[in-house]
Amino acid sequence: MAGARDRVLDAYESLLLEQGPSGATLDAVATAAEVSKGGLLYHFGSKDALAGGLLERLRERSERDAELMRSDPDGPVAYYLQTSVPGAVSPAGLTRTYLATLRIADASGTAAREVLARVDADGLAALREEITDPVLAWLVQLVGDGLYLRTLTGAPLTGDVSVEELRAKLRSLLTAAA
DSSP states (O other): OOOHHHHHHHHHHHHHHHHOGGGOOHHHHHHHHTOOHHHHHHHOSSHHHHHHHHHHHHHHHHHHHHHHHHHOTTOHHHHHHHTTSTTOOOTTSHHHHHHHHHHHTTTTTHHHHHHHHHHHHHHHHHHHHHOOOHHHHHHHHHHHHHHHHHHHHTOOOOSSOOHHHHHHHHHHHHHHHO
């Protein structure tokens, strides 16, 4: 069973995703987490501290996701693309936390943007372990980002190309470039 701190962060993520920052008040988070407001304040002394806890969680999950990319039997590229498609969920829990962080990125100043940039850097570093050409590695990341954008917007994949065909084409390009 998750501890109170994790329940608070889970509730905060859910409220951010469902209602946006204005709906993620301390009272609403405490209620959703089934803790008293005092219990919430014990773990996070302010709304800024709660946002900081979310950013810390995002960094931890990003590091774990990069480890999973590196250890995937099919390689980092396959993992990155597979977890970027609509409906996919990162085994590290990165997806929800990333989306919740996007909801507070404007309000939290540079802190959220810096952590989001670090998440992107973690992913690119893992891709660079498989792809030595920095431009190709970035192109693969951008393809994954495009797939992920479709996840965010709910837009279907278009055209008559499957994700498997996309991976095969990228693999072919990477092999030819090596």
